[in-house]
Amino acid sequence: MSTVSRVFVLKRSRFAFAFQLFVFISLTGLLYSLLPWFLWLISLLSMLIAWFQLLKQPQLKHFEYLDDQFCSFSFSDELEEVQQRKIRKMIDHQCYIVICFYESQCRPCVIWWDQLSILQWKKLKKWVKLV
Numbered sequence: 001m002s003t004v005s006r007v008f009v010l011k012r013s014r015f016a017f018a019f020q021l022f023v024f025i026s027l028t029g030l031l032y033s034l035l036p037w038f039l040w041l042i043s044l045l046s047m048l049i050a051w052f053q054l055l056k057q058p059q060l061k062h063f064e065y066l067d068d069q070f071c072s073f074s075f076s077d078e079l080e081e082v083q084q085r086k087i088r089k090m091i092d093h094q095c096y097i098v099i100c101f102y103e104s105q106c107r108p109c110v111i112w113w114d115q116l117s118i119l120q121w122k123k124l125k126k127w128v129k130l131v
């Protein structure tokens with residue numbers, strides 16, 4: 001890979017937010033028809049708390065392919081330094097790509113199609129096929 005294609009700078013995904021909102025509204029409607037109002041209210045509050053906790057987690061902002069499945073990752077949390085991780089596998093789900101790591105304490109990263117330019121998205125999909 002050339003040096004230019006090794007670097008991926010990500011922006012915040014609007015599609016991921018819209019997808020999460022759609023799932024949240026769908027679950028809320030389904031639970032409204034299945035549960036009594038007080039249990040529905042409790043489940044609504046629980047889902048809201050869980051969703052806000054999910055939104056507060058550090059987001060992947062930048063990653064770069066180094067060599068032999070090693071990459072450097074930078075997250076939106078400024079307290080964390082750039083991390084170097086070894087990729088176990090990359091899974092392409094068409095709209096998003098999941099990056100799994102060998103370290104069990106590291107959560108998998110999800111990269112949505114709208115976080116990259118079209119050219120970078122194609123390069124990433126090509127790289128997924130190679131890994």
